Amino acid sequence: MKRIVALLVVLLFGCTAFAQFSDSTHYLVKYASTGSINRTNDGNSYLLNNNFGFKVSKKKITFNAGASYVYGKQNASLTNNDVSAAVDFNLYTDTAQIYYWGLANYDKSYSLKINNRFQGGLGIGYDLIRLPNAVLNITDGLLFENSNLFLHDTIQDIYSTVRNSFRVQYKWTIHNIIVLEGNNYFQNSLMHGDDFTIRCINSMSVKLRSWLSLTAAMTYNKLNRTDRENLLFNYGITFEKYF
Structure with missing residues (x-):
């Protein structure tokens, strides 16, 4: 598992393809650094969010x-220490509107009480x-998940499940000059009706x-099994280079 995680971290988080290309190969490297700092007489808080991606x-x-x-921290107390790494592919068919996808993802999140989680x-x-200038697509499929979670901070919950993964993706x-884009997921367990993630x-x-680019981003996560959620709104800069 450590080797898999190391590979994912090196390869880094990428964007799903937004355009069809010729038979030649194209590459994209993308890095975004966003965050927020708040300091008052009553306390202080800060949050740093870094994303790096590579696409072929x-x-x-x-x-x-x-x-x-x-x-992130608030008044010297840890609020976020969250790592996510993923690899995926899209395989396009002769019917231009339909494609197949595959995904492997690893998460570790202090805020969501995820000790380790693997999805494929x-x-x-x-x-x-x-x-x-505009893309809108939907995807659906099955994910196998193996998780090690914390319930009530100290109780470990180690389990496996199969999820239906539904996603709406857009870019405009x-x-x-102005780019609006998003990925929105709903993943419900096929084995436990009250187990879902957003x-x-x-x-x-x-x-x-x-x-x-100057970037403002909002990220929302909800993990129903641990009854945890987070909402991140921050701003910063994005570097991207096609070659």
């Missing part, structure tokens, strides 16, 4: 990899809209250069 794209297949790290699965996706570019990642970026 061809006409009929894309490969994405990357990682994110969130760290396969599914199908469908493009509702695919234009040069306005005048090549993850929403949405952002708005304003391009200053082709490779540099």
Whole structure:
């Protein structure tokens, strides 16, 4: 497991493909650093959110990899120490609107009481809209999950389950300057009706250069099994480079 986690962290968190390419290979490197600092007479808090991604794209297949790290404190008390790493691929069919996907993901989260969690699965996706400046698609599939959680802070809950994973993804570019994009997931266990997770990642970026943007991002996570949730809203900069 340690080798798998190390590989995922090195490969890092990537974005799902937003465009079909020619037979030549294209690459994308992306790094975003956002955060917030609040200091008053009554206390102080800060939050740092770092994401790094790498993508390889061809006409009929894309490969994405990357990682994110969130760290935060409030009045010297730890609030976030959250790591996520993932690899995934999309395989496009001759029918341009339909594709297949595969995913492997590792999480460790102080705020959500996840000691270790691994997910892996396969599914199908469908493009509702695919234009040069706008993409909207939905995906669905099955994930196998093996988790080590903390219930009531000290009680360990080690279990495995199979989840249905449903996602809505979008990206909209306005005048090549403003970019709105998001990934929103609902993953419910097929074995336990009260076991579900919600993850929403949405952002708005304003391009200053082709490779540099100001970014405001909102991330929401809910893990029903541990009865934990977090909401992160922060702002910062994004670097991205195609080659």
